[in-house]
Amino acid sequence: MRVTLHVWRQPGPELAGVFVRYDMTDVSPDMSFLETLDVLNQQLLARKDDPIAFDHDCREGICGACGMVINGRPHGPQRATTTCQLHMRSFADGAELWIEPWRARAFPVIKDLVVDRGAFDRIIRAGGFITARTGSAPEANSLLVPKRDADLAMDAAACIGCGACVAACPNASAMLFVAAKVSHLGLLPQGQPERATRVVGMVAQMDAEGFGACTNHGECMAACPKEISIDFIAQLNRDYWKAVVSPKPQAASANGGDA
Amino acid sequence: MELRSRIPDGPLEAKWERHRSGIKLVNPANKLKHHILVVGSGLAGASAAASLAELGYRVSCFCFQDSPRRAHSIAAQGGINAAKNYQNDGDSVFRLFYDTIKGGDFRSREANVYRLAEISARIIDQCTAQGVPFAREYGGLLANRSFGGVQVSRTFYARGQTGQQLLLGAYQALSRQIGIGTVTMYPRTEMLDLVVIDGRARGIITRDLVSGAVSAHAGDAVVLATGGYSNVYYLSTNAKGCNVTAIWRAHKRGAAFANPGFTQIHPTCIPQTGAHQSKLTLMSESLRNDGRIWVPKRQGDTRPPHQIPEEDRDYYLERLYPSYGNLAPRDIASRRAKDVCDEGRGVGPGGHGVYLDLRDAIARLGRRVIAERYGNLFEMYQRITGEDPFQVPMRIYPAPHYTMGGLWVDYNLMTTVDGLYAIGEANFSDHGANRLGASALMQGLADGYFILPYTIGDYLAQAKPVKVDPEHPAFHQIRGEVAERVRRLLAASGRTTVDAFHRELGRVMWDQCGMSRNATGLKEAMGRIGQLRDEFWRDVYVGGRGEELNQSLEHAGRVADFFEFAELMCQDALHREESCGCHFREEYQTPEGEAKRDDERFGYVAAWEFAGLGKEPVLHKEPLAFEAVHLAQRSYK
Numbered sequence: 001m002r003v004t005l006h007v008w009r010q011p012g013p014e015l016a017g018v019f020v021r022y023d024m025t026d027v028s029p030d031m032s033f034l035e036t037l038d039v040l041n042q043q044l045l046a047r048k049d050d051p052i053a054f055d056h057d058c059r060e061g062i063c064g065a066c067g068m069v070i071n072g073r074p075h076g077p078q079r080a081t082t083t084c085q086l087h088m089r090s091f092a093d094g095a096e097l098w099i100e101p102w103r104a105r106a107f108p109v110i111k112d113l114v115v116d117r118g119a120f121d122r123i124i125r126a127g128g129f130i131t132a133r134t135g136s137a138p139e140a141n142s143l144l145v146p147k148r149d150a151d152l153a154m155d156a157a158a159c160i161g162c163g164a165c166v167a168a169c170p171n172a173s174a175m176l177f178v179a180a181k182v183s184h185l186g187l188l189p190q191g192q193p194e195r196a197t198r199v200v201g202m203v204a205q206m207d208a209e210g211f212g213a214c215t216n217h218g219e220c221m222a223a224c225p226k227e228i229s230i231d232f233i234a235q236l237n238r239d240y241w242k243a244v245v246s247p248k249p250q251a252a253s254a255n256g257g258d259a
Numbered sequence: 260m261e262l263r264s265r266i267p268d269g270p271l272e273a274k275w276e277r278h279r280s281g282i283k284l285v286n287p288a289n290k291l292k293h294h295i296l297v298v299g300s301g302l303a304g305a306s307a308a309a310s311l312a313e314l315g316y317r318v319s320c321f322c323f324q325d326s327p328r329r330a331h332s333i334a335a336q337g338g339i340n341a342a343k344n345y346q347n348d349g350d351s352v353f354r355l356f357y358d359t360i361k362g363g364d365f366r367s368r369e370a371n372v373y374r375l376a377e378i379s380a381r382i383i384d385q386c387t388a389q390g391v392p393f394a395r396e397y398g399g400l401l402a403n404r405s406f407g408g409v410q411v412s413r414t415f416y417a418r419g420q421t422g423q424q425l426l427l428g429a430y431q432a433l434s435r436q437i438g439i440g441t442v443t444m445y446p447r448t449e450m451l452d453l454v455v456i457d458g459r460a461r462g463i464i465t466r467d468l469v470s471g472a473v474s475a476h477a478g479d480a481v482v483l484a485t486g487g488y489s490n491v492y493y494l495s496t497n498a499k500g501c502n503v504t505a506i507w508r509a510h511k512r513g514a515a516f517a518n519p520g521f522t523q524i525h526p527t528c529i530p531q532t533g534a535h536q537s538k539l540t541l542m543s544e545s546l547r548n549d550g551r552i553w554v555p556k557r558q559g560d561t562r563p564p565h566q567i568p569e570e571d572r573d574y575y576l577e578r579l580y581p582s583y584g585n586l587a588p589r590d591i592a593s594r595r596a597k598d599v600c601d602e603g604r605g606v607g608p609g610g611h612g613v614y615l616d617l618r619d620a621i622a623r624l625g626r627r628v629i630a631e632r633y634g635n636l637f638e639m640y641q642r643i644t645g646e647d648p649f650q651v652p653m654r655i656y657p658a659p660h661y662t663m664g665g666l667w668v669d670y671n672l673m674t675t676v677d678g679l680y681a682i683g684e685a686n687f688s689d690h691g692a693n694r695l696g697a698s699a700l701m702q703g704l705a706d707g708y709f710i711l712p713y714t715i716g717d718y719l720a721q722a723k724p725v726k727v728d729p730e731h732p733a734f735h736q737i738r739g740e741v742a743e744r745v746r747r748l749l750a751a752s753g754r755t756t757v758d759a760f761h762r763e764l765g766r767v768m769w770d771q772c773g774m775s776r777n778a779t780g781l782k783e784a785m786g787r788i789g790q791l792r793d794e795f796w797r798d799v800y801v802g803g804r805g806e807e808l809n810q811s812l813e814h815a816g817r818v819a820d821f822f823e824f825a826e827l828m829c830q831d832a833l834h835r836e837e838s839c840g841c842h843f844r845e846e847y848q849t850p851e852g853e854a855k856r857d858d859e860r861f862g863y864v865a866a867w868e869f870a871g872l873g874k875e876p877v878l879h880k881e882p883l884a885f886e887a888v889h890l891a892q893r894s895y896k
Contacts, residue, residue, distance in 0.1 A: 012807070030532040032643075038537055038758070045756045045802055045811065053808055055325060057498040059538045061639065062423055063329040078642070085642045110469055111808045118446070121326050125438035129431035130390045134310040134708045137381070137388035141345065144399030154392040154417060157424060161328055190390050 001027045001093040005040065007052055008100045010109050017109070019098065029089035033076065034059060034066065036088060054113040061085040061225060064160030067167070068113045069100040074164035074223040082162065082225040102163050104172035106210045117163050119209035120177060127201030128181040130190050149187050156184040158226040168223035171212030176220040178202050179236035180228050186239055196243035203240055260515060260868045262881045265669040266370045271887045272352075275374040278670070282713055283720035290315035293719050296463055296478040298450045298505055300327030302422070302700060303683025304484030305429035306707030312436035314712055319476060320433065320442055321465060323449045323500055323813075328430045331486060331498040332703060335422025336543035336636070338404060338414035339386075339700040341379040346403050350411040352376045357888060359698060362408045362588050363663070363691020364840035364856065365890050366518070366864070368883065370670060371688045378705045383415055385708055389428035393417050406696040407544050408588035408895075414697045419543055419635045425700055429707070449813065450505045451741045453481065453512045453679065456733045459724060460509075460679035464734070464741045468813060471806040473742050475729035480678045480715055483509060484707070487662035487684040489522065491821045491828065492773065493765020495659035496528060496541040502817035503824045506666050506685050514674040515866035515879060517667035517687035519824070520832035523694055523841050524774050525660030526592035529643055529653075530612040539658040540643055542615070542636055544696040547585045549620035549629065550653075552576050552592070554613050558603040564614055564652050575599055583895040590693045590841045590854075591895060593657035597774050598852070600656070607654040616652035657774060661699060663690040663841065664831070667866040667881070671714035672706060675866075678718060682706035687864065692840025745805050748815045753798030757815045760795050764788065764818070764825060772829050777845040781833040785826055792822040827867060827876060834878065837861045849892075858890055 002025050010017030022040055031039070034056055041051035057065040061082040068083055070076035076086045091097070099113065107115040145153075157180070165176035182199050185191035191198070214233060221230045267278040285293065293316050297308040300322040308320040322330060342355040355376035360367060383401070387393060393415050394402040403412040417424040436442040447468040454462040454475070462477040488503035489495035510516045527542045553574045555567055575595055577584040587595075596613050599605065606612045621629050626649065630637070637648045644654070666674045666681035668688055673680050683703040690698065728734075771784035795818070803809040838847045838854035839861070847855045868877040 028533055028535060031535045032537070035535045035537050039535060042756055042758060045800060046754075048800070048802060050803060051811055053810055057324060057329055057500050058331060058334045059499060060334055060540050061642075062334050062420065063324070063331070063498060065324060065329050080638070081642055085639070087642065087645070089645060114808060117325060121328070121434065121437075121444075121446075124328075124431060124434045129435045130388070131435065132385070132388035132390075132432070133313050134306075134385060134432075134712065135381075137384040140343075140384045140387040140393075141400050143387065145395055146399050147395045147397050150392050150395040150399075153390075154394075154424075157392050157417075157427065158420065160423075161326065184392065185390050188390050188392065190388055 001029060001088065003027055003036070003088070003091060003094070004096045006096070006098045009052070009112055011111065013108055013110060027088055029087070031088045032059070032084060033086040033088065034084050052113065053111040056084055059084040062160060064162040067102060067162045067164055069102065069167055071098055074102070074167040075225055080225055080227050102167035104166045104211070106172065106174070107163060107166065117161070119211070120161050120163065122209065123174065123178060123202050123205045124181065126205035127194070127198040128185070130185055131194060132190070143189060145188060153184050153187040156180045156187070156228060156232050159228055160226060162225065164223045164225060165220035166211065168219040169212065170217055170219065171215060173214045174206050174211040175214040175233050175236065176224065176228060176230065178206050179232040182239055183232040183235045186235070195239065196246055199236065199239045200243050260675055260877070260879060262515070262667065262675070262866055262879050263669060264368065264881055265671060266368070267670065271369060271373050274370050275377060279713055282717040285716045285720045287315055291317065293317065294319065294478040295480050295482060295715065296476055297321070297482045297484060298463065299330065299484035299486060299685070300430070300433065301330035301332035301484060301486060301683060302426055302429055302703035303707040304330070304482070305426065305433045306704050307482055307484060307682060307711050308442055309429060309432035309436050310708050310712045311715070312441035318436070318442045319445065319478065321445045321448045321450060323447065323468060325447055327433060327444060327446065328427065330426060331501055332426045332700070333423045334498065335700055336419045336541065337406060337545040338416035338421045338697040339382065339425065340406070340413050340697045341383045341415060341701065342376055342413060343380050343383060345401060346412045348411045350413050354411065355379060355413065358409045359689065359695060360691065360888050361893055362695040363693050364854065364893055365691065365858070365885065366839055366883065367689055367691030369885060369887055374710070375689050375702060375705050378709045379701050381709060382701060382704045386425055386428050389432060391417060391424045391428045404545055405548050405586065407547060407586045407592070408695045416545070419545070419633065422700060425704065429704070450485070451508065451816065452737050453509045454734055454737050455512050455676055456727060456731065459677040459722065461727050462729065462734060464738050466741070466745070469808050471804070471809070473738055473745070475734035475738050477727045477729045477731070477734065479719060479724040480680065482680045482682060482711065483666065483685050484682045485685050487665065488824065489659040489662055491764070491825055492659040492768050493762050494531065494536060494539050494769070496525060496539050499538060502820065504817050504820045506681065507820045507824050509666060509674065509676070509679060511869050513676045514679055515667040515868055516664070516827060517864050517866045518664040518831065519828045519867065520772070520835060520842055521663035521692050521840065522659060523589060523661040523663060524593045524657045526589055526596055526657050527615060527655045528658035529640065530607055530656040532608065540639065541658070541660060542640060542653065542655060544589070546615060546617070546633060546636060549632070550585065550615040550617045551619060552585050552613055552615055554599045554604040554606060564616070573604070580895045587895045588693060588695065593774055594843060596657055612654035612656045614652040615655045617648065618652065621649065659773070661694055663687065663692060663694055667864065671717060672711055673714070673718065677722065678724065680711060680715060682711055692842055744816070745812065748799070748801050748812060748819070749805055751796060751799045751801065753800050755798045755800060757799060757801060757811055757818050760791065760799060761814070761818045761821070764791060764821060767791070768825055768828070772832050775843045775845050776832050778833060781829045785829045788822060788825045788829065795819065795822055823872065830876060831865055831867065835861055835865065853892070856892070
């Protein structure tokens with residue numbers, strides 16, 4: 001099949017970007033989308049042109065490294081599919097595709113389609129964990145977790161941190177990402193002691209990173225390759241208000257305090 | 260070079276406890292003065308970095324990904340083993356130990372494997388406490404499933420995303436330490452060399468993958484948790500970035516490389532579709548619990564699978580191995596798949612595939628149960644192939660997946676270079692010639708949470724390394740060498756891309772040093788690799804600059820190292836004139852076509868010492884003594 005790609009080319013963070021058109025022939029429908037970019041990059045290198053920079057690693061939809069906006073949709077047209085798992089059979093012969101990086105103030109472009117998602121790591125550092133020093137854990141089956149809670153926690157924990165939710169949101173909000181971690185840990189008995197400090201710390205960091213607010217568009221859930229539900233955002237809001245109006249004193253540091 | 264395994268005396272069951280109790284301790288105030296460099300942030304690296312920081316050490320952690328959460332451990336699907344005996348099916352520490360030794364075809368160290376089995380139960384406790392959402396029964400207790408090569412149900416899992424959940428647990432523990440300030444994290448940073456001063460590992464040279472800056476980092480010990488080298492085959496189930504560079508550079512600086520030829524070919528991967536293929540995708544082995552593997556009895560039977568009646572199907576694993584059936588170990592399942600395809604009974608395009616059929620399980624358990632167990636795997640399969648496994652049996656074929664070989668380490672996980680440790684897949688220690696399913700996660704976390712944090716203290720307490728400065732001449736010199744190599748790669752103005760060279764190397768390795776090997780092929784491969792390596796430096800085109808994000812340059816450095824390493828791999832496979840586990844030498848097989856070990860001549864770990872490029876590496880042997888197990892031909896019949 002034939003496809004026309006318009007790819008966002010931006011040599012560096014401070015430099016202007018532009019769409020560059022590439023016409024490709026002999027594309028196999030069995031190729032993954034990233035394999036199509038691989039082939040294009042081989043062609044560019046053969047002409048001694050600069051290949052397109054894009055993040056990718058596992059290529060099986062779990063590491064969360066890849067991600068680009070394809071015709072206005074993060075990760076492209078197929079439901080519950082990361083860019084690396086998208087195959088060319090999802091597109092019509094002769095399709096014209098516009099390919100852009102995630103666009104959000106909190107995710108600055110590094111080069112071409114590569115963005116800096118360090119903000120997500122900093123949000124996790126601000127409370128997205130359970131403090132459990134190595135060696136101090138009790139016998140695993142001493143703790144009962146109802147299957148329903150464990151399953152729901154797993155639904156939330158499936159987040160791969162790719163950032164599609166932010167890219168899809170008109171406000172570039174990171175609420176779905178934060179909600180997924182807050183809910184995963186908050187649904188489990190192990191997560192209760194730090195439940196309040198966790199949500200307060202993570203939300204404060206989210207705001208500090210420059211992500212926008214949630215106005216219930218639901219685009220995040222539609223774009224999420226792991227189909228994480230915005231029900232978790234409701235859970236996040238509930239946890240947040242409970243923590244903020246709670247009469248219990250807050251710990252000074254979200255990191256637990258044995259620093 | 261002398262191999263001192265430092266295996267403690269005493270009975271097997273008491274070795275670790277005794278050793279741990281005798282280990283020298285670093286006083287808490289002094290821990291703060293020690294700086295440890297951890298390279299890699301997968302299960303082993305992240306768990307080690309977090310645990311060391313909790314103990315009070317200053318830690319720097321490096322990963323080439325944009326976030327430590329993306330290390331390739333994340334892709335492990337099926338589960339993690341632990342001798343909890345929650346199912347009351349007779350499991351025990353000894354049984355897990357024995358299964359692992361036997362599964363590895365008696366080519367691993369008893370003491371290490373026993374320790375691994377002993378620690379396994381605590382890993383589940385630790386991960387549960389961190390909030391890893393393991394699968395549970397309705398009563399709220401933890402659930403288990405079975406895995407290949409064993410007859411008990413001891414595998415803990417989180418749907419088909421066990422590796423992801425365990426890694427996120429370790430990543431979150433690591434993140435907490437980064438937040439506190441005890442760990443400095445360097446993402447998008449690749450280790451390009453090791454600095455050894457006065458016989459001790461004192462630091463590393465890295466390249467910042469965004470700015471291109473080449474820097475020196477000094478420390479009191481260096482921990483390599485940089486994973487395996489399956490990407491030497493180009494096509495593998497590994498992430499695209501996985502590479503041999505860190506351990507290869509360490510090898511060139513004096514660390515012995517053990518059993519490099521032991522590479523695991525995983526039986527259940529989605530077959531290749533064309534020349535564009537960039538990687539192969541694994542379908543979790545857990546599918547073999549409920550799936551039945553078959554091919555048509557007749558060659559060239561091109562009927563669609565549902566039109567092939569029961570009597571025309573050959574469930575070859577069930578036929579050949581009645582007691583283990585579809586749960587035969589990985590090496591055996593892979594080789595048998597190759598055999599039936601070589602006989603012309605393979606299915607799918609090119610005949611490189613066998614069916615993995617869940618029809619009977621769907622009929623027995625219902626679609627809902629199967630969807631709950633394997634839903635995400637089915638979806639993944641459908642996205643890649645366009646076929647629905649509820650309607651059509653899956654097609655699978657073996658693919659390179661894991662490397663049992665790695666840097667030689669002693670009982671303390673220290674390499675032959677003082678102060679240099681290797682943990683997780685990067686070392687050779689526990690899996691012998693074949694790794695059992697759900698054991699990689701166990702080993703990575705055992706090393707990182709529960710072994711290295713103790714043993715590294717023993718070294719620091721005794722060696723008392725004095726502080727070195729990254730301005731030390733040794734750092735200057737090696738940083739200069741790294742910069743010069745980058746310059747050379749960029750200056751090569753040939754016509755062939757890095758990717759093209761990598762594919763060609765992969766083809767040679769898969770054909771001659773893959774699922775089955777023979778002396779002629781291996782010798783041919785070694786010649787060809789040498790030629791290709793010369794061509795690479797003469798004719799490669801990398802493009803771009805060094806002072807920017809340059810993915811072609813990153814790849815070029817890794818492929819250059821694969822070219823050097825590949826020859827050692829073939830050398831090791833050639834010298835081992837026996838078949839064991841994954842290492843199948845066609846010249847050495849039983850009349851039934853099973854691996855024929857030669858314990859007399861090859862009951863040892865082959866540890867290779869680097870002697871200079873183009874020079875024959877020096878072989879050192881660590882004899883394997885078996886006290887607790889009786890050596891036997893593996894039988895899964």
